[in-house]
Amino acid sequence: MNTESSLSVVLAGGGTAGHISPLLAIANALREARPGVRLLAVGTPAGMEARLVPAAGVDLATISRVPFPRRPSMDLLRLPGRLAGAVKQAGVILDDAHADVLVGVGGYVCTPMYLAARCRRIPIVIHEANTRPGLANRVGALLGGRVAVAFAATRLGGSRHVGMPMRKEISGLDRAAARSAAREALGLDPDRPALIVTGGSSGAQSINRTIAASVGLLAEAGIQTLHITGRGKAVHDADGKPLTAPGYQQREYVDGMETVYAAADLLLARSGAATVCEVAAVGLPAVFVPLPIGNGEQALNAAGLVDAGAALLVEDRLFSPDWVRANIIPLLQDPGRLARMADAAEHLGIRDADRRMADLVLGAAASDGARPAPAGTPDKHGRKR
Structure with a gap:
């Protein structure tokens, strides 16, 4: 893991304000909890994040949008190639950022980010905002991510109830x-x-x-x-x-x-x-x-x-x-x-969900490498196990 002063956290999510707002709240809580943390958000070029994330003072990288078709179509046949390309893009972003932990809040961008992080043994932390989990976060949970949820009724992979990260102007x-x-x-x-x-x-x-x-x-x-x-x-x-x-x-x-x-x-x-x-x-x-x-x-x-x-x-x-x-x-x-x-x-109501998420992220970064990966997969530094 990087030294404390250079801790690198990549946050993935976007498409709607419902994903972007908690992402930014988590980013701000991480800055408060760990001054000097390096933050990078990942979204798609066409999502609301392209405007909102840089406006909030967080750097943004983008990867291709890969929607999952709901019914048989030509798009379904193209899915494996599109997903592989997005995973490759995600891997480059994680490598360039020297990521210590990946935080995902849902949206199309998260599935390739989760897959790329898993291949590099980068710890994954997930926040699910809805009572009925989205597909990307279900994938992330199956890949071994630590899961936090906004609603106690949400059922997702050994999750803990932390509430919804929100702006200080509202939570306070x-x-x-x-x-x-x-x-x-x-x-x-x-x-x-x-x-x-x-x-x-x-x-x-x-x-x-x-x-x-x-x-x-x-x-x-x-x-x-x-x-x-x-x-x-x-x-x-x-x-x-x-x-x-x-x-x-x-x-x-x-x-x-x-x-x-x-x-x-x-x-x-x-x-x-x-x-x-x-x-x-x-x-x-x-x-x-x-x-x-x-x-x-x-x-x-x-x-x-x-x-x-x-x-x-x-x-x-x-x-x-x-x-x-x-x-x-x-x-x-x-x-x-x-x-x-x-x-x-x-x-x-829960007013400190942002701090709860920051604690979860920092805990995941501190236990970097604790989760097993399949034999032969590289760690985040590219070394084979």
């Missing part, structure tokens, strides 16, 4: 102390119940439609609504003009979800892994409308908070103005129930 948020300034920053009344709606940076059209049809109901109930529609997804009235109602405002995007979390009495959102873990960490009541496509992982992500009474869940097809009238309005008019939900959420 005191909602009560930040509430007044957050409401002022967002243009919200300091005294009226506040519903904040978000479908993420890309928006959620079905949620937007229902909220647009419910603004009158919410206003009549004395509830103010901040509707974050997503970029390019502003909602309009029948005349094509921006939608207006007493106490209603819409924005396409808000920079800094910690401000949203501090200002809201109730958050309405999809149940992506990061959102679920963040509202638990800060103790914010929520209504989740899981994405209706995919493998059902969003409903599974929300299940722990729903079962604990910290959140409500409604299927996308059932989310309607009638549901808003019957469920959201009475909830926002019941401060006692909101307080109980907030307390239940906070009891499930």
Whole structure:
């Protein structure tokens, strides 16, 4: 292993903010725990990481994107060659970085990185963000990686529950102390119940439609609504003009979800892994409308908070103005129930997942070479066993 001052950690993952955000949180925690650590992130040229990772001050290397076809096709026949090429690229990156440990958070880039690291006997540490593990991280677990998960219900290769690494601005948020300034920053009344709606940076059209049809109901109930529609997804009235109602405002995007979390009495959102873990960490009541496509992982992500009474869940097809009238309005008019939900959420939240992951990574680096590799495979320095 390298000396302490020159410890080299390669972090792989990307494609979505759900992979990139925990990767960057782990990187920052490693810098705090081990000043002088050398960090390199690995992604694909077309992923969001190409913009977000360098902007966060972490060097980025890229390899070819190798998606795994879901059904028989010509792409399936090309897969072995494409994967072999990506593994070769991954190996060059690991060798050039003199990597002591590889951290993977999921996404297309991780499978070739895991395979290349295994061939070099470089310890692998995995963080799985979703309740239902992705293919790449299942491969990494089979290759002997040390596995950490965001949700206790996740079943993956002897995993330990560490929570979701997140930005310090969120993990360190005191909602009560930040509430007044957050409401002022967002243009919200300091005294009226506040519903904040978000479908993420890309928006959620079905949620937007229902909220647009419910603004009158919410206003009549004395509830103010901040509707974050997503970029390019502003909602309009029948005349094509921006939608207006007493106490209603819409924005396409808000920079800094910690401000949203501090200002809201109730958050309405999809149940992506990061959102679920963040509202638990800060103790914010929520209504989740899981994405209706995919493998059902969003409903599974929300299940722990729903079962604990910290959140409500409604299927996308059932989310309607009638549901808003019957469920959201009475909830926002019941401060006692909101307080109980907030307390239940906070009891499930984990605020130090980034530090837990840093400890796991440093422990893996310290035990470099402890895991056996097949006879004849080289170690990370190219020596045959």
